Amino acid sequence: MTTSTFFLYLLLMAGSTYLIRVLPFIAVRHQIRNRFVRSFLYYIPYAVLTAMTIPAIFTATGSVISASIGLAVAIILALKKCSLTTVALAACFAVYVSELVIGWVS
Amino acid sequence: MDYRRGLRAGIPIALGYLSVSFTFGILAMNYGLTIWQATLVSLVTVTSAGQFAGIQMMSTPGLYVDMLISQLTINVRYSFMSISLSQKLDRRFRGVWKWLFGFFITDEIFAVAVTQPVVTRSFFAGLAALPWIGWTAGTALGASLGSVLPAAIMSALGVALYGMFVAIVVPPAKENKYVLLAAGIATLISTAFTYLPFLRNVSSGIAVSIAAIAAAVIAAIVHPLPDLPPEENEQTEKEVQA
Numbered sequence: 001m002t003t004s005t006f007f008l009y010l011l012l013m014a015g016s017t018y019l020i021r022v023l024p025f026i027a028v029r030h031q032i033r034n035r036f037v038r039s040f041l042y043y044i045p046y047a048v049l050t051a052m053t054i055p056a057i058f059t060a061t062g063s064v065i066s067a068s069i070g071l072a073v074a075i076i077l078a079l080k081k082c083s084l085t086t087v088a089l090a091a092c093f094a095v096y097v098s099e100l101v102i103g104w105v106s
Numbered sequence: 107m108d109y110r111r112g113l114r115a116g117i118p119i120a121l122g123y124l125s126v127s128f129t130f131g132i133l134a135m136n137y138g139l140t141i142w143q144a145t146l147v148s149l150v151t152v153t154s155a156g157q158f159a160g161i162q163m164m165s166t167p168g169l170y171v172d173m174l175i176s177q178l179t180i181n182v183r184y185s186f187m188s189i190s191l192s193q194k195l196d197r198r199f200r201g202v203w204k205w206l207f208g209f210f211i212t213d214e215i216f217a218v219a220v221t222q223p224v225v226t227r228s229f230f231a232g233l234a235a236l237p238w239i240g241w242t243a244g245t246a247l248g249a250s251l252g253s254v255l256p257a258a259i260m261s262a263l264g265v266a267l268y269g270m271f272v273a274i275v276v277p278p279a280k281e282n283k284y285v286l287l288a289a290g291i292a293t294l295i296s297t298a299f300t301y302l303p304f305l306r307n308v309s310s311g312i313a314v315s316i317a318a319i320a321a322a323v324i325a326a327i328v329h330p331l332p333d334l335p336p337e338e339n340e341q342t343e344k345e346v347q348a
Contacts, residue, residue, distance in 0.1 A: 014150040016177040022208035025188035039326035041190040049271040050289040051296040051317035060264040070265040078276035088118040091269030096262035
């Protein structure tokens with residue numbers, strides 16, 4: 001692709017992504033009072049994160065088994081209220097170890 | 107103080123971004139971008155699904171309208187996050203700071219920021235710094251090194267972001283059964299979009315948005331938050347009129 005095509009695509013991509021983030025951010029300047037909207041905004045982070053995690057996590061590693069073990073470790077540590085970094089690193093470690101074990105067994 | 111707390115909160119995000127953007131860098135090479143082009147895309151866009159969809163189109167010239175439509179639909183979820191985050195901002199987090207820091211609203215940065223009772227400018231700046239560097243550096247590394255990292259390490263790092271998401275959702279879901287309900291509905295819908303025929307063809311960015319909006323709407327109808335205290339209502343009323 002030519003350099004000018006690249007920059008035109010880049011402008012469209014970066015520009016639209018920036019505006020879709022910033023315009024609503026700028027537009028809402030006061031506390032929202034509508035009860036339904038406030039409730040919706042309260043639940044939306046948890047809904048987004050869950051939808052992004054399941055089922056995508058099961059195909060994020062070398063095997064479904066190691067991914068499931070990683071997920072299980074993350075849930076157990078999260079129930080014990082460990083920090084985000086601890087949970088994330090423990091999940092990675094669990095995946096690493098379980099793939100080593102799977103490698104030995106098979 | 108707040109900045110350093112933000113930096114620390116950004117560490118797991120940056121780790122997860124390294125592995126995802128590494129993959130993006132490798133893929134961008136396969137689509138014919140140079141190392142500098144791939145790195146520049148990550149530096150100025152900072153969005154996962156949007157970038158993956160974008161570089162596929164870049165290899166064909168003339169798809170400008172398609173590019174715009176795909177970016178808007180994949181990224182529409184950021185609008186909801188921006189509005190949600192705007193409710194938590196410190197009084198001094200306004201004006202030019204919103205134009206500046208709004209750029210960094212990604213799924214992960216939003217998710218961590220929104221767990222704070224109040225989001226200050228310095229906390230948010232600290233929170234965004236390492237993930238932004240990680241995302242850009244990971245792309246450059248992936249584009250230049252290719253598949254040098256051992257597969258086992260890449261595979262393990264692949265769950266870092268998901269592990270962090272679990273750590274954000276599980277504690278409130280344990281305390282509040284309606285958060286659990288929202289998470290359950292989101293799981294069902296996104297699973298349906300991944301495996302069912304026809305629904306499977308919908309892009310993952312759109313599928314996540316639909317699943318999340320449906321789940322949050324249902325939870326908000328089933329169990330709305332209590333009304334704001336009346337004094338606060340009047341105060342906002344006055345501010346609006348002033």
